[in-house]
Amino acid sequence: MTIKRYDVASTLWLRLLITLLLLSGLSAPSFGAEDSYVPQIEYLRVAPDNKLTVSEALASDSWQTLEEKSPNFGYIRDTVWLRFPVSQPATINLLEVRYSQLDKVTFHLIENGRIARRVETGDHVPFEQRPILHRHFLFPFEQSIASEYQILLEVRTEGAMQIPVRLWNAQAFFEHSSTEDQMHALYYGILITVIFFNLFIFAALREPVYLLYVLSTLGYLLLIGSLNGSTYQFLWPDSPALQNQIMLLAVPFSLFFTLVFSRSFLKLEHTGPVLNRLVLFMISLNAVV
Structure with a gap:
């Protein structure tokens, strides 16, 4: 015994x-701003029965600045939109959403006010349909120095609405x-x-x-x-x-x-x-x- x-x-x-x-x-390693950073985020909460287009979301006057670095809204049914600029076009080319339990995540790359790319994923989508086969949600994108870029995320989930985002240089991320x-x-x-x-x-x-x-x-x-x-x-x-x-x-x-x-x-x-x-x-x- x-x-x-x-x-x-x-x-x-x-x-x-x-x-x-x-x-x-797994503590965060030391990276320079040219390799990885958390952007300054604005958010918009929309009632689940109120479906907005990208244009309607961008035009809304209800956007608020997020004070904390890692968005965590708890258990809500609202759709959450996030938007933030990409400030290092020469080095940053990957967005990571570091929470794998989100039901639906729609990525929009806005170039000079127009949608340049749209990707929809989430754990309601087969894994093989992700743009990059990784346990987190990854969204690669390309930029031109002559253009201005903004990223817009639309997130829906029935669980915890946690949306920790980070912009990366792809090589540094991998x-x-x-x-x-x-x-x-x-x-x-x-x-x-x-x-x-x-x-x-x-x-x-x-x-x-x-x-x-x-x-x-x-x-x-x-x-x-x-x-x-x-x-x-x-x-x-x-x-x-x-x-x-x-x-x-x-x-x-x-x-x-x-x-x-x-x-x-x-x-x-x-x-x-x-x-x-x-x-x-x-x-x-x-x-x-």
């Missing part, structure tokens, strides 16, 4: 350590993205190793706590992969319907088995009767929801 608790505790600490390493490794991909691969690889390690122990010892930990870690892996878009990119790129439902499944799955595992591992039935009742209530509530 001591060995069992030690093995599971070790993998718990390993998962926490790798999570912290991942977060520290260098940065390559580092991120390596960190993600290391992180996922360790989690998968932990899953199979505990699965083999469960097969040998038939101790339920190992299976519960496997399911908890699997749910956590699915949740993290869904949040950053990796599952859509690699597991079901041709299934937007599944992508739109996966978060609704991953969150309760992960929470349910984490609670059940914690109750079993900590032996709450004997060591903490009050906490045990609370955890049982949360398990029941999660199962119903």
Whole structure:
């Protein structure tokens, strides 16, 4: 029993350590303004039943300046328009929207007041139809020094309206993205190793706590992969319907088995009767929801 608790505790600490390493490794690298910057953004919120054309949106007098760098409007049904200038035409040629859970994102490149390019994507669109096959929404564009450019985004979603945008030099972005991909691969690889390690122990010892930990870690892996878009990119790129439902499944799955595992591992039935009742209530509530 001591060995069992030690093995599971070790993998718990390993998962926490790798999570912290991942977060520290993905901190924003140092880039000059010629390679990457967050633009000064204006936004326009439109009621969901009010459909605007690009001309109508641009002509609206309801635009407001966004104070924070990363737009986060919470859970709203409104359509959100963002607009911002592109100020370094010689080096900047890529827009990144760094949140993969948006249902519909429409990109408009405005050149001298006219629409030069329009691209529609989002997690309601098959992955292969993205302009660049990446877990984030990427929009490449070309510019001429003789012209003035503005980017207009129209965003609709049923989930959290988070629209973190950044303008990049494409080469700098892919260098940065390559580092991120390596960190993600290391992180996922360790989690998968932990899953199979505990699965083999469960097969040998038939101790339920190992299976519960496997399911908890699997749910956590699915949740993290869904949040950053990796599952859509690699597991079901041709299934937007599944992508739109996966978060609704991953969150309760992960929470349910984490609670059940914690109750079993900590032996709450004997060591903490009050906490045990609370955890049982949360398990029941999660199962119903």
